[in-house]
Amino acid sequence: MSPILIGPLTVAGLSTVLALVIAVLDKFLNNYGILKIDINGGKKSLDVKGGSALLGTLAAENIFVPSACGGRGSCGACKCKVLTDIGPHLPTELPFLSPAEMAANVHLACQVKVRQNLAIELPEELFSVKKFAASVERIRDLTYDIKEIRFALAGEKIEFSPGQYVQLVVPPYGDIRESVQRAYSMSSRPSDSKYVELLVRLVPGGIATTWTHKFLKEGDRVELVGPFGEFGVRDTPATMLCVAGGSGMAPFKSILYHMQETGDWAEKEIWYFFGARTAKDMFYLDELRALSEAWPKFHFVPALSEPKPEENWTGETGLITDVLDRYIKEKIGKTKPLEGYLCGSPGMINACINVMKKNGVTEDKIYYDKFA
Amino acid sequence: MGDAPQVGLVALFFASILTSNILLSNFLGTCSFIAISKDSKSSMGLGVAVTMVIGICSAVCWIVLNYIIKPLGIEYLSFIIFIIVIAAVVQVLEMVIDRFSPSLYMALGIFLPLITVNCAVLGVILFMQIRSYNFLQAVIFGFGSGAGWWLAIMLLASIRRKIDNNPVPAGLKGTGITMITIGFMAMAFIGFSGMIAVQ
Numbered sequence: 001m002s003p004i005l006i007g008p009l010t011v012a013g014l015s016t017v018l019a020l021v022i023a024v025l026d027k028f029l030n031n032y033g034i035l036k037i038d039i040n041g042g043k044k045s046l047d048v049k050g051g052s053a054l055l056g057t058l059a060a061e062n063i064f065v066p067s068a069c070g071g072r073g074s075c076g077a078c079k080c081k082v083l084t085d086i087g088p089h090l091p092t093e094l095p096f097l098s099p100a101e102m103a104a105n106v107h108l109a110c111q112v113k114v115r116q117n118l119a120i121e122l123p124e125e126l127f128s129v130k131k132f133a134a135s136v137e138r139i140r141d142l143t144y145d146i147k148e149i150r151f152a153l154a155g156e157k158i159e160f161s162p163g164q165y166v167q168l169v170v171p172p173y174g175d176i177r178e179s180v181q182r183a184y185s186m187s188s189r190p191s192d193s194k195y196v197e198l199l200v201r202l203v204p205g206g207i208a209t210t211w212t213h214k215f216l217k218e219g220d221r222v223e224l225v226g227p228f229g230e231f232g233v234r235d236t237p238a239t240m241l242c243v244a245g246g247s248g249m250a251p252f253k254s255i256l257y258h259m260q261e262t263g264d265w266a267e268k269e270i271w272y273f274f275g276a277r278t279a280k281d282m283f284y285l286d287e288l289r290a291l292s293e294a295w296p297k298f299h300f301v302p303a304l305s306e307p308k309p310e311e312n313w314t315g316e317t318g319l320i321t322d323v324l325d326r327y328i329k330e331k332i333g334k335t336k337p338l339e340g341y342l343c344g345s346p347g348m349i350n351a352c353i354n355v356m357k358k359n360g361v362t363e364d365k366i367y368y369d370k371f372a
Numbered sequence: 373m374g375d376a377p378q379v380g381l382v383a384l385f386f387a388s389i390l391t392s393n394i395l396l397s398n399f400l401g402t403c404s405f406i407a408i409s410k411d412s413k414s415s416m417g418l419g420v421a422v423t424m425v426i427g428i429c430s431a432v433c434w435i436v437l438n439y440i441i442k443p444l445g446i447e448y449l450s451f452i453i454f455i456i457v458i459a460a461v462v463q464v465l466e467m468v469i470d471r472f473s474p475s476l477y478m479a480l481g482i483f484l485p486l487i488t489v490n491c492a493v494l495g496v497i498l499f500m501q502i503r504s505y506n507f508l509q510a511v512i513f514g515f516g517s518g519a520g521w522w523l524a525i526m527l528l529a530s531i532r533r534k535i536d537n538n539p540v541p542a543g544l545k546g547t548g549i550t551m552i553t554i555g556f557m558a559m560a561f562i563g564f565s566g567m568i569a570v571q
């Protein structure tokens with residue numbers, strides 16, 4: 001045999017043997033047989049195959065614990081109480097758990113491996129979370145990097161409160177070998193229950209956003225899991241300060257049109273600040289301006305942080321946090337009770353929380369979903 | 373295999389811990405050394421993991437070296453082969469520990485997979501190759517070097533706990549003062565040299 005071939009062949013052979021050893025060991029060592037998971041003290045009992053993460057194991061049984069990151073351990077949403085003693089918390093869980101939660105045996109379902117019979121506690125409303133089969137009804141470009149995607153649910157209706165989100169199941173494509181799930185707020189109204197509408201902004205390098213922008217076509221079949229989330233209008237007389245940027249528009253579109261439809265808009269005063277960089281990044285302007293003309297208590301404040309002279313922008317300019325600060329001080333006033341509702345990037349949310357706190361809105365009156 | 377150096381096993385064990393400590397005389401595996409030594413509990417976990425991985429990898433790589441690489445004359449590929457073997461051994465070790473000792477698995481946590489890319493592991497194996505140790509010597513040298521690494525990180529973790537309670541100039545806080553500390557530790561370890569020689 002040629003000496004040139006011996007090297008590569010040996011490396012390839014050795015790698016194959018090692019990979020085989022690992023695969024065989026995995027088969028034997030990772031086999032925990034059939035295990036029982038008891039949910040909420042006997043309300044539900046499942047027989048599952050052990051060896052994988054609790055989050056995925058439950059999903060295979062059609063119980064969908066919310067997870068904005070899809071099980072990577074980066075969002076901390078999939079918290080659940082594990083009553084069985086499964087040892088100390090993993091280092092990957094620590095950043096997401098408060099001392100009180102740790103003492104109460106709260107774990108991240110994506111980091112808990114099912115290797116023994118488990119007893120867990122889950123919020124009852126999770127049992128109403130479903131997996132919906134859907135097809136893409138329409139894809140519309142709102143800006144150069146934000147698409148509005150409308151899904152038609154196959155024969156089913158979704159019941160949700162405006163502000164909640166669904167998880168879009170992204171199948172393996174191209175170099176991406178594993179299916180992932182990503183959370184998107186619904187921009188459609190609950191009364192439009194046979195459809196779900198999402199706004200997706202293209203994030204360079206993002207698995208799910210690249211897929212929706214480059215691969216998804218009208219007519220394609222997809223799966224949606226939901227509804228999840230606590231974000232939504234609180235039943236108080238306080239004035240709502242809503243702040244959004246980019247695709248953070250989605251929950252507010254749903255909330256605003258729902259309030260118009262149900263007549264709740266007569267009750268609440270709403271200020272909606274929507275920030276973008278240039279006029280190219282703005283969308284739904286006409287719709288929302290029309291809404292604010294018909295609705296005396298609704299004030300729509302779009303603002304550009306870097307308007308270009310040729311765009312002839314007539315609205316507010318500056319960072320959305322500065323505009324918010326100015327409006328609270330000059331137009332809205334701090335005398336009446338205020339509530340904050342935020343949707344956007346973690347950076348924007350943190351900056352807005354700071355501005356609101358400086359203006360006397362306490363943190364427990366600021367509501368948001370942070371998708372990491 | 374016949375030309376193994378004439379070093380007693382006990383001497384070799386202590387030499388690899390003290391006189392030629394892989395961290396303080398060869399400065400291998402420094403990144404995790406600096407990063408993890410902030411916390412002595414994690415240092416303990418990482419120390420155990422590194423010792424186990426270096427020990428087992430030395431044995432496996434010695435076999436691969438003497439029964440595959442040398443007979444085939446592909447020494448030029450030994451780096452790549454060693455790295456593949458280390459990665460596989462760490463994988464297997466992780467699965468075995470996960471199955472048979474969940475509490476140790478929890479304690480080691482994320483450190484075990486991280487060791488795959490720890491240069492101390494590859495360093496020890498390459499020393500073993502250069503110095504043409506026999507099998508027993510290789511295993512003893514492996515476990516000894518691991519134990520030396522473990523000793524060094526525990527020492528540094530304790531020193532850093534003391535440093536935390538003392539005023540450090542702002543510009544030197546964190547990694548800066550740690551690097552200086554490691555320098556002093558290395559000088560202290562030079563004091564051991566000459567007692568036993570392995571290289």
